[in-house]
Amino acid sequence: MANVLVNAPKTAKRGSIVEIKALILHPMETGFRPGPNGRIIPRNIIERFTATWNGTEIFDMEMSPAIAANPFVSFFAVASESGTVGLRWTGDEGFVVEERVAIAVE
Amino acid sequence: MIARHFGIGLAIVFIASYALAQGMADKGGTDKRRSGTQDMGGVLQKMQDDDTANPGMLFVQLGGELWGKASGASGKSCADCHGSVASMKGVAARYPAIPKGADAPVDLEGRIDLCRTANQRAGSLTSESRELLALTAYVAHQSRGFPITPPDDPRLAPFRARGEKLWQARQGQLNLSCAICHDDNAGKKLAGVTIPEAHPTGYPIYRLEWQTLGSLKRRLRNCLAGIRAEPYAYDAPEYVMLDLFLMDRARGMMLESPGVRP
Numbered sequence: 001m002a003n004v005l006v007n008a009p010k011t012a013k014r015g016s017i018v019e020i021k022a023l024i025l026h027p028m029e030t031g032f033r034p035g036p037n038g039r040i041i042p043r044n045i046i047e048r049f050t051a052t053w054n055g056t057e058i059f060d061m062e063m064s065p066a067i068a069a070n071p072f073v074s075f076f077a078v079a080s081e082s083g084t085v086g087l088r089w090t091g092d093e094g095f096v097v098e099e100r101v102a103i104a105v106e
Numbered sequence: 107m108i109a110r111h112f113g114i115g116l117a118i119v120f121i122a123s124y125a126l127a128q129g130m131a132d133k134g135g136t137d138k139r140r141s142g143t144q145d146m147g148g149v150l151q152k153m154q155d156d157d158t159a160n161p162g163m164l165f166v167q168l169g170g171e172l173w174g175k176a177s178g179a180s181g182k183s184c185a186d187c188h189g190s191v192a193s194m195k196g197v198a199a200r201y202p203a204i205p206k207g208a209d210a211p212v213d214l215e216g217r218i219d220l221c222r223t224a225n226q227r228a229g230s231l232t233s234e235s236r237e238l239l240a241l242t243a244y245v246a247h248q249s250r251g252f253p254i255t256p257p258d259d260p261r262l263a264p265f266r267a268r269g270e271k272l273w274q275a276r277q278g279q280l281n282l283s284c285a286i287c288h289d290d291n292a293g294k295k296l297a298g299v300t301i302p303e304a305h306p307t308g309y310p311i312y313r314l315e316w317q318t319l320g321s322l323k324r325r326l327r328n329c330l331a332g333i334r335a336e337p338y339a340y341d342a343p344e345y346v347m348l349d350l351f352l353m354d355r356a357r358g359m360m361l362e363s364p365g366v367r368p
Contacts, residue, residue, distance in 0.1 A: 005167070
């Protein structure tokens with residue numbers, strides 16, 4: 001159940017700095033907590049978050065169990081050409097979510 | 107052309123006066139009540155106001171998916187009967203209420219579950235389950251910005267009175283009542299935290315401590331455990347009574363669902 005909220009400008013001036021914000025629904029289970037039955041709940045986190053601009057990687061982040069549930073990531077990029085920003089979250093239990101936003105550069 | 111400009115002018119005047127009225131309702135001289143939002147730091151207030159940063163909106167989005175999904179033996183979705191969720195505008199501002207044919211009030215979660223079991227003929231959703239919270243958030247979000255308006259149903263009065271009694275009653279090992287903290291000492295500090303006035307303006311809330319969305323019921327259980335009292339069972343009528351009393355106490359305050367709280 002992919003559930004993502006992305007906040008990026010629809011248009012940007014060439015050469016300007018834009019902020020891209022991404023929020024995703026994920027439990028980020030640490031793997032250290034015991035469940036109601038006393039057994040450890042297996043780790044289930046997002047391990048990696050990457051962002052590309054027209055296919056070129058512009059942001060890469062490794063996540064750890066210390067990051068809270070529903071991670072919110074905000075980063076900056078220089079708007080050099082119109083195109084698509086691709087966001088990709090990968091993690092435990094085969095978790096893969098991809099999201100795309102278009103930014104028009106004038 | 108002139109008529110059009112006049113229309114725009116009217117709209118601006120209307121918006122300006124509306125904004126003014128809102129400002130007065132929030133900060134005005136007569137109403138000294140404070141929503142929990144006003145006691146939070148600026149960063150959290152910003153988080154709540156930004157729909158792409160407020161994690162509660164993830165659940166609203168999820169609720170939107172569930173709204174359109176057929177469920178139960180009826181094979182119907184919420185949308186099949188209710189249409190657009192816009193039909194739910196203002197609903198959250200008037201719950202808890204007594205549903206048709208019943209004699210006891212239910213809260214918004216209870217009402218949604220009732221619709222699910224009676225009309226969709228689907229299994230009951232457990233308290234604090236992701237589905238129930240998401241649907242509640244989706245419905246409550248429609249009432250954002252609406253003033254809290256409890257219904258004028260005389261049958262609610264005895265339940266509300268019992269809620270007030272619970273509010274005033276000392277309980278737990280610490281022998282505290284809700285009123286001792288949230289009426290008598292609101293605004294002061296409990297350890298490093300400001301004691302809020304406990305107005306249910308943002309439910310269901312995304313509480314950072316929980317790292318998830320939670321209902322007023324969960325919040326009340328939290329307080330009960332805090333004063334070392336035994337929380338009522340999940341299906342206990344006490345929660346609805348307290349909810350009734352709190353909504354009446356917050357009458358006229360603005361709903362902010364889904365709220366963000368620390």
